[in-house]
Amino acid sequence: MGTTVIAQIEAIYYPILAAFGVPVNIVAIVILSRGKCGLSKCITCYLLAMAATDLLVLVTDVILRPIADTYFPHSFFTITTVCSINTVLFYSVTAASVWLTVFFTFDRFVQICCQKLKTKYCTERTATLIIWVVCALCFLLSIPRYFAIEPEYIVDNVPRGCANKLAFFNSPTWAAFDLLDLTLVPCVPFVAMLLFNSLTVQRILIASRVRKKLHGFSNVGIQKDAEMENRRTSIILLFSISGSFILLWSTGVVYTLSLRLSNFHYLMSMDFESVGIMLQLLSCCTNACIYVVTQAKFRQELKNGLKYPIKLSSKLVRG
Template identity: 60%
Template sequence: MGKPAILQLERVYYPVLSAVGVPVNLLAIVILSRGNCGLSKCITYYLVGMSAADLLVVITDPILRWNVQIYYPNSFLNITPVCSLIYFLRFATTMISVWLTVVFTFDRFVAICCEKLKTKYCTAKSAAIVIGTVSMVGCLVSIPWYFIYEPYYIIDNVPWDCIAKKSFFRSSIWGAFDMFHRVLTPCVPFILILLLNVLTVRRILAASRVRKGLRGQSNGENKKDPEMENRRKSIILLFSISGSFILLWMTRVVYQIYARVTNIQYYYSYSDPRYITESTSMMLQLLSTCTNTCIYVLTQAKFREELKNALKCPFVLIDKLN
């Protein structure tokens, strides 16, 4: 009897995601870091930070967790202390990636809706401080995950694999921590991004009506507004990033709420609809680590140009050598 379809899909999906996620995020980091994409330093810092966080998520989750578990079950990475470390890194990098999306959304909200705060907050220095703070807090908050797991079995005094301790399900302290973590990532970010985007849209629509009215009175004709054009490009980038985040995380958020309410602790089989739903939600969630680079390509003309130059570079070097 063959393996369940969901397991067969995982065996293909995670290696493909790893093979795509690492190079696209590396490309994004290199291209954006060059500063030739026509974006402000503040936006560039956030986009580089988000790409770096996504790259770390790809390394710790699809590669170190799933691919090793599926294809190398007896490697040293499955020794319990190493396995626990991977789980800690997985939760930390995911939290950092999610909250960098939130702070980027907040930065664009301030830039569009808060004129007085904009000059002080929307700077490269502030962006660097915010990114560093989010990264540090994400690591500190995730430390308890390292201590949640115990060996699944022991061979020759060597602990192997990771399974959650029974106290994790019975202790009110661990229960509170689990709830805190689920609320912190991704429930609160999900709500914040939705709220900030709604407020941003309201502000844009109101400002556009006023500006069109003023330009119509002064010019008497319909001409392109450079400021509104720049704002439009910034908004397209913001909404594309936050929109893809919301769509790809939605299933995960809904399932986590359902799992907590119904107190799901195990599955009867790999064909259990609940396992299939959770597995699918995780695959969609991890897909979000690869989408931002595609968004830059689709929405940023200068990024496309830089990408073309980067792809041509090896062929140019080979031509020169010949």
């Protein structure tokens, strides 16, 4: 009964997620690409790449998988060859989305904690290079997934669906590959983000105490520090993005680790796994919402974009 309820929830949840997440990420890409949000070119590069990979995750892992399987069970996208290619793509863009979030976190860590390194590392050129390398490596590491898949069923002599081959579960080589994949996504990124954020918080607290002592206290309170004020927006953005990632991925990470470490796999609830996947995919929509909440200039650009069709239609009417 529990599985049936979860299946019913998924049938409603994924279309809503796609209907909301796809346009939200497209809008974020358009606004960020204009470069008028008051963010550095380095940060903008990471945010653009993250929005693009989040959009691709929604397409490959939501629209072309659960939605296509549920509402279009015999469509072109359920053919095994197409499904296998899509599997490679969704694993690669998911890994890229995760690792770009990690490198964005590391970039902010360098900016705040490594004064000598930041002038060379926190640049648009470095960010662009890292983005391309990450995407290329994630794609290459996902290619073996194509050869681990076999048809799930056959309709009119056409192989359809994607199921892991029996060798995937029995072969030591595939077991090692699966362990590597689990380590790279999400275990290492999860630990790395916690580490970088904790070091960044520690540095911020130390710097804040030092600055308070240097500036002293006036009759109206602590004097404003221009540098700390400039950092504030970047810090809020960093902690919001990394915090939402850690929160939404926690359920999936706990489930995956418990499944790997436990000898009683049959005791693990499939419902728990489904909830973890739903929360994980929700993280593809949160970044754009975070920009709206934390970035005043992003909000202004969004308002301008929403007003533009109204202004254009009024001009056409007057003309």
